[in-house]
Amino acid sequence: LWVNGVRAGGHDSLCTPHIYDISEYVRTGSNEICIMIKNTDYLTKGGHMTSPDTQSNWNGITGEISLIISEKKRIANIRVFPNIESSSAELEISLQNTECADVEIWGSSSDGKIIENQIFKVTKENPVVSLKLENVSLWNEYNPVVYTLKARIKDCNDVYTAFFGMRKFEADGMQFRINNQKVYLRGRHDGMTFPLTAYAPTTVEEWHSYLSKVKKWGFNHVRFHTCCPPDSAFTAADMLGIYMQPELPFWGTVSAPDDENYNESEQNYLIQEGFRILDSFGNHPSFVMMSLGNELWGSPQRLNEILEKYHLR
Secondary structure, three states: OEEOOEEOOOOOOOOOOOOOOOOOOOOOOOOOEEOOOOOOOOOOOOOOOOOOOOOOOOOOOOOOOOOOOOOOOEEEEEEEEEEOOOOEEEEEEEEEOOOEEEEEEEEEEOOOOEEEEEEEEEEOOOOEEEEEOOOOOEOOOOOOOOEEEEEEEOOOOOOEEEEEOEOOEEEEOOEEEEOOEEEOOOEEEEOOOOOOOOOOOOOHHHHHHHHHHHHHOOOOEEEEOOOOOOHHHHHHHHHHOOEEEOEOOOEEEEOOOOOOOOOHHHHHHHHHHHHHHHHHHOOOOOEOOOEOOEEEEEOHHHHHHHHHHHHOO
16 A cells, blocks of 8 residues: 555455555545555465455455544454353453543444443453443344444443344354354355355345355355455354355465475464454454364464464454
8 A cells, every 4th residue: 555655565365455544645636556466475474365266366456545533542343252151241342542541332233223322441461341231132143133332431422333133152062052052053154255246245235145045045154264254244144144254265285384384474464364354353243263274284282273263353
């Protein structure tokens, strides 16, 4: 990305939004923004985000392109961790350009419940607050209730919006459970193959139409083979009650560092891509699982180490 002829940085994520802070590059009056997209020399090979096997090799920008003006002191991110047993949600709030703030939080649910305005003291050292909810509605395929959370630093205008659902998805031996009830996943494979457009849908309406057909045929689950759909797909799945499983954009071998085939740059890239996926889409109740890829070979110990990093996130 260049702004007024000055390079403002670059991003290489295959799965998550590319966001730039261009504050120091803009000037009063007209400004020129120039973007170069390159689809060669990927840091990871294989996977339906890069492979020409099932779709054209994308080279362009899909989805929203926007310029956002915000206050310098603002909420940068909120990660939501629901707890159905205590009818509460832990909020990990990241502040930008301030280390301490009073944060106002309010919201509502899609079935009409209100989250009353509450104020929490948030600091860089203690960014986690507990939000108590009344008369909780649980999210699942039959009752896909979504909560909309609003937050802002007190006396500031910028409002941060987060969506989440009150649900717990877990493995119990050879079974999966949603909110302590056994669930049978009736799913399909999706390789982000859309031949009529040669790129995946980017709007909630398009994904809602597609996933409605999935649900009409009796499915409740979509596994995205070595790819991750955009935020609009998870939003539509939240609304419909579809259990989603994105994957890292990779099929191949994951070796231990002492193995002669160890590819440090590729592994580091995939690990960071996983963190970006979790940070970008992890609040969605439909995001119930994530895989490190497809048909993985190599070191089970190394795979488990990477998974542990994600669990500790």
